Amino acid sequence: MSTELPRPTELAPHTELPPHTNVPQHxxxxxxxxxxxxxxxxxxxxxxxxxxxxxxxxxxxxxxxxxxxxxxxxxxxxxxxxxxNRYVEYGSGLRSVSLGHAHPRVNEAVRRELDRGSNFVRPSIVELEAAERFLATVPTAEMVKFAKNGSDVTTAAVRLARAVTGRPRVAICGDHPFFSVDDWFIATTPMSAGIPATAAELTVAFPYGNLAATEEVLTRYRDEVACLILEPAGHTEPPPGYLEGLRALADRHGCVLIFDEMITGLRWSPAGAQGLYGVVPDLSTFGKALGNGFAVAALAGRRELMERGGLRDSRDRVFLLSTTHGAETHSLAAAMAVQAIYVQEGxxxxxxxxxxxxxxxxxxxxxxxxxxxxxxxxxxxxxxxxxxxxxxxxxxxxxxxxxxxxxxxxxxxxxxxxxxxxxxxxxxxxxxxxxxxxxxxxxxxxxxxxxxxxxxxxxxxxxxxxxx
CATH class of the missing domain: 3.90.1150.10 (Aspartate Aminotransferase, domain 1)
Structure with a gap:
């Protein structure tokens, strides 16, 4: 028989919470x-x-x-x-809760949708409104598709890059710790159990900030690399001209440039690192801060590429993203509220x-x-x-x-x-x-x-x- 544990306290919207009960000890x-x-x-x-x-x-x-x-x-x-015990918390929700827990405007936006139903057999008007809000906030993108987690949208970006280029290899920035739970990335980590060794053979790495080394990778695997995927910035600022140089390398070698903006999205600027540094990727992925803890992620990018996953392109279809819960209205409402708050409140x-x-x-x-x-x-x-x-x-x-x-x-x-x-x-x-x-x-x-x-x-x- 298990011992009963206390349940989370039910809180009214502005209830005062108890103070930290332990005197700090060392x-x-x-x-x-x-x-x-x-x-x-x-x-x-x-x-x-x-x-x-x-x-x-x-x-x-x-x-x-x-x-x-x-x-x-x-x-x-x-x-x-x-x-x-009460704590001052950092890194809330693995960086996803950037406005603080139970933010009243976000919660109110979510509550409004909960009473209207959360998921339907056809698109809801909220999907259109959320797309319009996102593309207004990230004007460097032309189309967007929502999902529930970052791994799904980064893998969709990789799949789309392979489809449009006809190339098999993915070049990841080896200095960045995480891109996806899917085989193309996890196969390169020490936790690769359960993944065929051949999966890792199609993923190659390039170092952040080193254009010459990146070009060497692209030259070594000439006409094989579908995309360069990286976080546009991390613990250090990108060296002067680096992101512009990557853009030029991708264009010269015919591969897709993907910015993983899971962390940089909103925290660098409302439009992410691409909005701050002025370098436009072909595709970009957003998540974490986008929903203030609610599950929502986004794949965004150029119309020419994104339409390959749509119904208005005559070429072979790409299974881009098809998620049952990607369009849940309350999470999209949370994302719209978050973007509005970022812009309006700086x-x-x-x-x-x-x-x-x-x-x-x-x-x-x-x-x-x-x-x-x-x-x-x-x-x-x-x-x-x-x-x-x-x-x-x-x-x-x-x-x-x-x-x-x-x-x-x-x-x-x-x-x-x-x-x-x-x-x-x-x-x-x-x-x-x-x-x-x-x-x-x-x-x-x-x-x-x-x-x-x-x-x-x-x-x-x-x-x-x-x-x-």
Missing amino acids: ADSGGELCLSRSRLANERLHALIPGGAHTYAKGDDQYPEHLAPVISHGRGAHVWDIDG VTAQLHALGERLARGVRDVAAAMGVGDHVVVRGRASNLVFATLDQNGQPSQPYRTLFLRQLLAGGVLAPSFVVSSALSEADIDQTVEVVAQACAVYRKALDAADPTPWVRGRPVKPVFRRLA
Whole structure:
């Protein structure tokens, strides 16, 4: 018989939520965050769900041992676990919740559609309105098709590129961590079990920022590469002329240029990186922030290519995207509301301002504690990550574990430092204070040349690895 666990609190739209119930405590002083109910729930999750979560990046192996909170509910930039602890949250929904949890305008747009039905045997008028809104927000695209997740739309882009070029190979940017759950990408990772080895043979890699090396790949596989697919920007800004150079390379070699804008979409500008840098891809894919946590993704691009998946082209048809739930009205309504909010309220600028305040504060306290070369904040202000480096300046999972443990004890849930617009300046200041305390412990571990006493269990693990 299973032990009963508390259910998420039912909340009225503006209900005040309880404060953080634990006084921040730190591992070097013997304090420990109480997560007894979460530990029990994690055991039950693993018994019923492979990996204990529906996304590998949410697995409890990504957190210090026995310190993986199970969430009850969230509001704005805060979440509460089932033990009653409140956290300032970063990277919400794997970067998807950029406006904060339960955003009133988004929720209201969703509620309106729920009472009108969510899925029909023919297109709803909401599909037309959502397409018009998207193409007005991303004017570099001429057509759009919606789906539920990023993997489906990136794979559709690859399939379309292969169809229009008649070529088999896909060239991926090897410096970017994830494109799709489908074979053409997962075959290239350490988690390739279950995928025929031949799948990886048709995927080749090119390095970000290096046009000469990319041209060498295209020359080596002359007339075989269907597309170049990459995130247009990541932890570093694209070198001057790089994206323009890729555009020219794709044109010269007759391949399709695909921008994966899952992360850059909305966070770089409402129109994504292509809107910021002014380089137009042939196809692009959007998701994550597009629905503020609701499931919606988009494949967009040139009409000439997109029509190959339609009913008005005389050539062989491409099975582009055909999803039962891709046009659910409430998710499309959420996407329309999100895009309107970004444009009307200048959300991208808000994200940058909050991220700049956070990055400045973290760098200052890390330097003050003598760990400025070891706790390193990277990335665009709207999409910050942190690196944890050992005494030799190498990335370290044990030091990441130490750092995450200290953040959790201080009421900060931060697998990254990716901000949402719901964060207040007070939230940022609290985070910086907790980081300062964490950096003090980090300094002790560096001085001891051994973080083990502060790790307290197995280190956190990378997502992509061959063995569990």
